[in-house]
Amino acid sequence: MASTDESITLKRKQLIASALIKHLSLDPGASLSVSGKDSITSLYTNILKSSGKCSPQKENNEVMKWIVFAESFPVDSQACFDALCGFNQDLAQNSVLLGNGTTPSEADVIVFSVIHSSVIGLSHLEREKLTHVMRWMDYIQHKEEFVDLFEKILLEKPAFEPLGKRGMAKVEVDSNAKKTLQSTKNTEKSEAEKNIKKNDAGKKVTENKESMPEKKKPAETEPAEKDKEVSVSLLNIQVGLIRKAWKHPSADSLLVEEIDVGDAKLRQVVSGLAKFCSPDELTNRHVVLITNVKPGKLRDVMSEGLVLCASNEDHTVVEPLLPPEGAKIGERVSFSGIDGKPEDILNPKKKQLEKITLNLFTDDKGVATFKGIPFMTSGGPCTSSIPKASIK
Template sequence: MAAAAAAAADLTGTKRVMAYALCKHLNVDPSTVSSIEESDIASLFSHIVKSSQDEVMKWVKFSSDFAGSDGKQQALLDNLNQDLSQKSVVLGDGLKPSVADIVVFATVQAFVLPYLFQTRVSDSELQKFPHVLRWMDYIQNIVDFGTTTQKINVAKSVFAPPSHLKKADKGDTESSSKKAISGQKIADKSNGSADSKKKPAGETKAPEKETTAAKDNKTSGEKKKDNSAGKTAEKTSEKAPEKTADKDSECNISILNIQVGLIRKAWKHPSADSLLVEEIDLGDGNVRQVVSGLAKYCSPDDLTNRHVVLITNVKPGKLRDVMSAGLVLCASTEDHTAVEPLIPPEGAKIGERISFAGFDGKPEDVLNPKKKQLDKITPHLRTDENGIATFKGIPFTTSAGPCRSSIRNGNVK
């Protein structure tokens, strides 16, 4: 009886957390939600969300099964872990959580909270589900589940430099120090021998005092040189990180201004069979003319009224006497037998800038061709196994989700 009461209390708490998060996510007044204790998960969800989409309801059923299948949760966790191995959220594109993520999180969270480890799943067993843990850590930090919800502490790897490198550095320092001391001794000995040869016989004590004063002056002069050299070294070391930062920024995707565009017109290049010319709308009256090498893969009719992804801060220039002020990004197979422009998701706004998680810098006004910035970035642009366009594995993201292509594991440029 006590175990049954505890399970009922856990389920009631789960439904309260779920109801709160769904209301916040959908801007629904929580006071309109009643009878949480009497409702099951599916009824509560339908009352708040009012959705009957098959994909959504599949995850609602998963949550109901998870909450009501005592002893079978680990098998369900294994299925969830496999499903999340290829994506960031349970349902939807890119990184935006859905109502399905909220429902699944609320039920799974109650199962894996630290104070329940001893009765349900141990910490070591939980590590068998790394994709679930990664997803839970993301969802609990981006969705508001209320102040009463206890967060799950997910252990994250911390990089530590290899110890042998530290030893090598220490050894090099000691070796350099010994060489410097040895060199100083040899120099001192040579100077002493030279001084003794220069001293005339019968030298009086007065010249010795003058020699001592001269040495003092010499030492003072050496100190000034050392101080000057030290200041120069300090200035050099201060400038070095700036050069490194500049170098890194040249391979930083945020320097590119990548936008969603709509091709209003397309036609064949007048003097090049492999080229097409497109008139691309970027919104707010901003229209660009772009020349692309797509004639072998697309007809002008294929491109007309098609949404595309393009770099808009490349330096304008002529291609076979026709001005081009942009670069349409395309995915291609390794052998280049198939090429197609990247596809923004339905609902993406014309002119909106493509974003990349973790890269929030301001784009350059115009790229400098002499720096070959594009040449350093394009090797890191690819489509993944699901066809999502990425930079170093990070999706091309719009307000409506990620950009993609039918070409999987392909190059993008």
Template sequence: MAAAADFARSKEAMSYALCIHLDRDPKSISSTLIKESDIASLFSHFVNNPADEVKKWVEFSSNFASSDGEQHTSLGNLNQHLSQMSVILASGFIPSVADIVVFATVQVFMSHLSDSELQKYSNILRWMDYIQNTIDFGTALQKINVAKSVFNPPSPSPPKKADKGDADPSSKKAVSGQKIAAKSDGAADSKKAAEENKVPGDKANATSAKNNKPSGDKKKAQEKTTGKTTEAAAEKAPQKSAEKDSECNVSILNIQVGLIRKAWKHPSADSLLVEEIDLGDGNVRQVVSGLAKFFSPDEIANRRVVLITNVKPGKLRDVMSAGLVLCASNKDHTVVEPLIPPEGAKLGERISFAGFDGKPEDVLNPKKKQLDKITPHLRTDENGIATFRGVPFTTSAGPCRSSVPNADVK
């Protein structure tokens, strides 16, 4: 079973993965700190004031590492928890710090189990396979090989033979002849009906109408006037349509990848946080967000986010804000999470949407209520991918996501 040396490696792997996940240099954490700290105290060097759910899983990991002979009971509880979850927290597919801590602790114990014992924890194995191929734990841990069932699709059924009647050339000719005959009869009936419906005096009326035609000069003037009117109307209609479409076209937004360098509580509003967000190339701006109820300043710091940078700057409770951090929230607004750009996306990179090309406006006009027209179409799909009208938020490294699926984004 797992020994003290194994859990020392788990702390090393945990420290490395947390550094990568939180955009910190792994060399900034000394080996002495890793060696002498227990799991809870080591974790506190990365997150000072974690959410209650995260605290629960850090405690789970600490108890798991220190308990002797009780690990199988803990694994049974974890296996049950993961029966309805893809990751430890929420219901999406984005791993959190809780997944990193629990994985690093459980992995060293699971690596000593036999195949028959491992099969008792099928949900944990599925989760571990996903985490070890998603999170970088360095070289301290070796991957666990998870046997995966192979799906063999059924063989396609042979095509049906055509009926003889369908292939009979004579029947096709008969149908074709009927169609031609019907067409000829119809044409004859139409001609006959037209002759019968002629009104006496049609020739005179035709002559009168002919005589009432405008003269050449008048005709040209009318055509010129009519042409101008039609042309003006044709030009005006597309212009109005284009203006209307542009107001709810996501391409007018400048949505970029940013990194929260630091955050602090708003001095006069308990529900607001103030963040200093790095957009790369020395471009740092201050943004006020309504995230204080969901994240502490330490939890939100060093986190990559997606934000709209061409909203009109203004003060929120006397504090200047020059951006809007986009967040996904569930229906009752009890879970709110900033969208997560993929690893590898560059700071300042503009988010794109396939099929929606165009340059963003320099600054959005609040009077046009452009955001109000666009945000109803921003949502995460069933896999947590952020979309505009079903089109993903795309970066050079892939789509932006959230652990909150089927959620509103604003």
């Protein structure tokens, strides 16, 4: 299984190199020798140097964010689909990943090269759930000369049928149907008026029936509210530094930490880490924590946050997520394509945290993700030494 994954990863890198060379109009003979040890970042940097192109720092930083996405894109088919669903949300408001949409960027080319094999293998039903991804893939394959690199993805598009005899016949049928419907309504109205005159109770029944649609209006907002509840943007996830840690005075399985998140006062957090980490191991360690959970006491000790930890399947190995070097204390973890203001304090009754953590996991390289989208900081993604782990 490991060799298969390595083969897929190497193939992706080779396609990225070839696609970038085409995109930048470089000499095809300049194709790089790509090995499994090469990172996508190094491939991109070397090819960009060969082209003589110098991108502005801001644009280069944006490309790097999508390179992280490409590096962490999973191999497992189900995990791939989950990651594509997250990517679909990214594209909901954007025609391309970077730029004004008239020309695909290097980021578009890199991500296209990585996900192409996964997209082309999707079923019709799966493609219907990824409308923005399919639209974007179709745009890239028509803007770039990738015919000899990637099999063309065929999309089912509705055919245009001019208004001819069939259209006129349809109009006539619709017109007749409207007349029939209007006649039926008039008859029903006449009968209703008779009933109202005979029985005042009939009026109340009629009024009740007419008022029923108004009662349904609040229900229409329920799906939107449910979607909002499970968005990771509701969480205020920050980078913190544990300044001090000690054993809980009355619970052997708990530790207490004082964590610096850039505020004037250190934040006290109680964690169930005593079986997995010693206080000395946690002291001066950078962590990722949720700071807008409702404060409360755990065995008589106040806790004002939740340190996010990765855990293997049988929970025998647990460790706090690790922010990258360069991440700033107090900065908020972001998720590409997901915007929104976090709740001031999460409402425990809505079970928001429980619903969100169902979609938190590390990928096969240990990168922490929400639905396949990496936990990003100014220094890069947050990680764990435990691949394919649940995060809570």
